[in-house]
Amino acid sequence: MNSCTILRSVLLSLNTSWVSNQRRWIRSAPSLYRTAGHTSNTTVHHSEATLGKLRSLNRQFDRRLRSVYQRYADGPDHTVFQGSHHVYIVEGCGIYRMGHTEEEQDMVQVFHTDCAGDVEGTIQRVRLSATESILAATAKNSHKEEAKCVVIRLDNHNAPQKPMLILDNVFSFEWASDDVLVYTTQEGLQCRHVFRLHLTNTGNQSELLYEEKDPEFFVEVSRSRDQRLLTINCSSKKSSEVWLIDSKCPFSPPTQVQPRQPGLLYHVEHSNNLLYILxxxxxxxxxxxxxAPLSSPAMQHWKPIFSPGPGAVIKDMEMLQDHCVITGREPQGQLQLQSISLKSPDHGTVLQLPSWACAVETQRIGTVDKDTFSFLLSSPVHPPIRYHLSPAHQRPLSREHAFQHQHTLLTECHTTRLQAASQDGTMVPMTLFHMKALADLSEAPLLVHVYGAYGLDLNMSFSPEKRLLLEDNWTLAYCHVRGGGECGVSWHRAGCLQQKMKGVEDLSACIQTLFQSGVSQPALTALTARSAGAVLAGALCNKNPHLLTAVHLQAPFVDVLGTMQDPSLPLTIEERGEWGDPLTNPQDRDNIASYCPCHNIVPQLYPSMLITAYSGDSRVPLSGVLKYVERLKKAIQTHTSSSSRLPIKGNVPTIMLDLQPGNDHFGPEDFDQSVSETAQQLAFFYTVLGLEYKGSQQKMRGKRKRTIKNMTIPCQFPHHMIGQINMRT
Structure with a gap:
């Protein structure tokens, strides 16, 4: 993401839980869960056949996932970046480098967290000073929200360097000059302070540069592509404000671009003494x-130079020396690049991307080629391929050579874009991935994805596990419902605050449209959602549980009403622009109460659920998840008890609570733990949907017996974004 990306850079993880991989993924103890501050002594019984199948499938998927990950291990690596004199590689806890003309065997380690005392975890972000004399990097442990920033002086020694300085609780940082580092500090989940660190021979001096007073705003720093300006970006759910630091005079006070005003969102780049503003x-x-001129940056001097066509939206921009490259989406959801000449903005070139392209990842860490835009294209089932865009060339768009198996696999997959008519007539886009023809999908298992919050797009970058499902003839459906950002700012506003139920209606319409189009059926349909996406998923389960058979919720935000009524929680005040304020506004309270998953559970047969929660998650309180599980269990018990003399239509659902230790919301960074958790999720889907798994092939069983299964299986699982650092993603 560049410095003026529409949505703030997010922390992505491959999967979503942290716990020792030595632990058994299903616990045979009788208690439902046991954690600090909450104990349940509920005794449940479970089918040994079900548990046996889960264990067996888990082992099989674990082996196959490792093979799938290995198959794509040679793809382009976004952890490699260029310096003025060296190529740098970030790998886990270490940073390595080699000369531009050297081979990989000449690579040396310049830093490892083992050399930094109490610094631990994986490298998150790296920034080089202008002359490549100093490096700054943050390292973060998955059990913690806060990161430590190490400052390392680079020299010609071929050994890991000890930090010259370690800064605590750093979120974002950029070099203003070789000896001036500007950074933000994170307190809990909030960033409100910006500091300027001056490195001198006689000592290091740090001073407060900016302090945000409004608790609804989050502050980060970034840098323009031409390295001229540092920007202090202050953003809330409703408005934004940018301050500038000129690298030519890094000790001058920041200058304001445009004062914040309700409803105004903007982001800034720079080229040739001109500001380019989205x-x-x-x-x-x-x-x-x-x-606008750099010398006159306020809004009255802003002059439009490009607006997208009807139904199209801008997602991002990248500044080159003489061109601006706009990343956008067409009305049907197709990604598109448009190159605009800065000298003649009326003359633009549309560069059509492959039909399968769903995610664009900018590649510009370190030294930047001013004339070329490098980026990765991918989809959930298409491995990333690096492209280069040079607008001044006769053939501006070129693709790097892809490793052989990509060529064969890409042609086998269908990417289909559909629309569903929601309850109010709004057309909601969907993206489908499938191997068989659309007309042959009635018996195919279906995995539905949804998010629909904060104006964020669904994460549609490559996932080897999604490729595995595709090869097993699953259909993968991504529902771009209101509340998300796929169709622009208005699409988000149409699905937040008082309009949040629109996202639930959109999701229901998408699933029903798929069935009506001959894609799968309820008995073969699973839904997956994480964090704030669980609001829509949980509300759908309350309203239309018959549409689904299996649901997987990760770090689920299911107690919206309870959470938003507690201002002591770190995100409550900041997120009032998304959900409302139930404490002071009765209309907001009634609205949240109308869709909150936890407060609308009724006695009925719910889909089977696998719910993953984290004992110390500071974004999604565990108390709300536990309350949700207890109410689900009670509702199912009530329904089955009252129906004891009547035929039960379908199997009684299995509710599995996967309670993990730790306080990270985004999940494991350890490869083994990530693979293990993904294997468990797949085993859950196959078991609940009644699918036979045989290597790379699966088929439906014969007619299943309609017997009452156990309602709750206690479990402990052993052991990826795009979510903003200050929200539930």
Missing amino acids: ANTGTGHEYQLLR
Whole structure:
């Protein structure tokens, strides 16, 4: 993501839980769960046949997933970046480098967290000073929200360097010059302070540069692509504000671009003493590209130079020397690049991307080629391929050579874009991935994905486990419901606050449209969602449980009402722009109560659920998850008890609570733990949907017996974004 990306850079993990991989993934103890501050002595019984199948499938999927990950291990690596004199590689807890003309065997380690005392975890972000004399990097343990920043002086020694300085609780940072580092500190989940660190021969001096007073705003620093400006970006759910630091005078006070005002969102880049601004000042309050003199940056000097066509939206921009490259989406959801000449903005070139492309990842860490935009294209089932865009060339768009198996696999997959008519007539886009023809999918298992919050797009970058499901003839459906960001700013606003139920209606319409189109059936349908996506998933389960058979919720935000009524929690105040304020606004309270998953559970047969929660998650309180599980269990018990003399239609659902230790919301970074958790998720889907798994092939069983299964299986699982650091993603 570049410095003026519409949505803040997010922390992505491969999967979503942390716990020792030495532990058994299913616990045979009788208690449902036991954790600090909450104990249940509920005794449950479970089918040994079900548990046996889960264990067996877990082992099989673990082996196969490792093979699938290995198959794609040679793809392009975004952890490699260029310096002025060296190539740098980030790998786990270490940073390595080699000369531009050297081979990989000449690579040497310049830093490892083992050399930094109490610094631990994996490397998150790296920044080189202008002359490549000093490096700054953050390292973060998955059990912690906060990261430590190490500052290392680079020299010609071929040995790991000890940090010259360690800074605590650093979120974002950039070099203003070779001896000036500007950084933000994170307190809990909030960033409100910006500091300027001056490195001198006689000592290091740090001073407060900016302090944010409004608790609804989050602050980070970034740098323009031409390295000229540092930007202090202050953002809330409703507005934004940017301050500038000129690297030519790094000790001068920051200058304000445009004071914040309600409803105005904007982001800033720079080229040739001109500011290029993405702001939601276009038709329908969508983003358009404007520019203004660096010397006169306020809004009255903004001049529009590009606006997308009807139904199209801008997602990001990248500044080259003489061109601006706009990443956008067409009305049907197709990604598109548009190159705009800075000298003649009326002359733009549309660069059509492959039909399967769903995710763009900018590659620009370290030294930047001013004339070329490098990026990775991928989809959930298409491995990333690196492209280069050089607008001044006769053939501006080129693709790096892809390793052989990509060529064969890409042609076998269908990417289909559909629309569903929601309850109010709004057309909701969907993206489908499938191996068989659309007309042959009625018996195919279906995995539905949803998010629909904060104006964020669904994560559609490559996932080897999704490729595995595709090869097993699953259909993967991504529902771009209101509340997300796929269709622009207005799409988000149409699904937040008082309109949050629109996202639930959209999701229901998407699933029903798939069935009506001949894609799968309820008995073969699973839904997956994480964090705030669980609001829509949980609300759908309360309203239309018959549409689904299996549901997987990761770090689920299911007690919206309880959470938003507690201002002591770190995100409550900041997220009032998304959910409302039930403490002071009765209308907001009634609205949240109408869809909150935890407060609308009724006695009925729910889909079987696997719920993963984290005991110390500071974004999603564990108390809300435990309350949700208890109410689900009680509702199912009530329903089955009252129906004891009547035929039960379908199997009684299995509710599995996977309670993990630790306080990280995003999940494991350890490869073994990630693979193990993914294997468990797949084993759950196959077991609940009644699918036979035989290597790379699966088929339906014969007619299943309609027997009452156990309602709750106690479990302990042993042991990826795009979510903003200050939200439930």
